[in-house]
Amino acid sequence: MRLPTPDTPLYNHPLPAIEEWLRSRGCRQDQQNPSIWYLYTNDWEAELCLDIEDIRVRYGQGGRDVLRAFPYSLARVDVENAIFAGP
Secondary structure: OOOOOOOOEHHHOOHHHHHHHHHHOOOEEOOOOOOEEEEEOOOOEEEEEEOOOEEEEEEEEOOEEEEEEEEOOOEHHHHHHHHHOOO
16 A cells, blocks of 8 residues: 655545554554554554544653654654654
8 A cells, every 4th residue: 555645644544554654664563452553662662552533652661651642633754753753
């Protein structure tokens, strides 16, 4: 599936495109709950939840959780830069 341009808001991406984008960035989908995705790096890990109005991200690093939410109205490039930069 071809992704819309990076400056396109996430709400203009079909769900399969969002899922492909997350896979391409190294995220793994939860087998029991397809709206949950996991990302593991050498320095931190994250759980992403594709919620109704936003993508909610819980970062875990050194026993500390950081919670963030990114509305689908943001451009994919902005969400990507924020999520994958880490906590």
